[in-house]
Amino acid sequence: MKILVMRPSPEGEKLAKILNYIGISSWHFSLFNFLPSTSPISLSKKIYELYTSDVILIFSKKSIYYTNLYLINNNLNWPISPDYYAIGKGTALFLKKYIKKKF
Incomplete structure (x- = not known):
């Protein structure tokens, strides 16, 4: 199972990186940016x-x-x-x- 992080950049990318670092498979895809x-x-x-x-x-x-x-x-x-x-x-x-x- 992978986690899809949909939080806007750059926070979403940071969260996906942290999750991957601690062993939780995830990727980032933002539907919108501010x-x-x-x-x-x-x-x-x-x-x-x-x-x-x-x-x-x-x-x-x-x-x-x-x-x-x-x-x-x-x-x-x-x-x-x-x-x-x-x-x-x-x-x-x-x-x-x-x-x-x-x-």
Whole structure:
């Protein structure tokens, strides 16, 4: 049996390498990759949604990283009013660096 790691690069490749190193046969295949957007128009529309949302669900550390990068580059902060929910402990801990509220 082989493990298929579908986590985006480079984290997925690192995980597959670690699994192979400890004797768990695995390979990496990512269905998607995270990259910064090059379209400021679509981001400006999404930033409005970010600030007017009641609930924000966070699924990955990369989404936090790139959102935070966009906010910093545009002199913006993470909104305080929405309720934040993170999927996974690692993602929650990473989000806690940027969101100064309980979630």
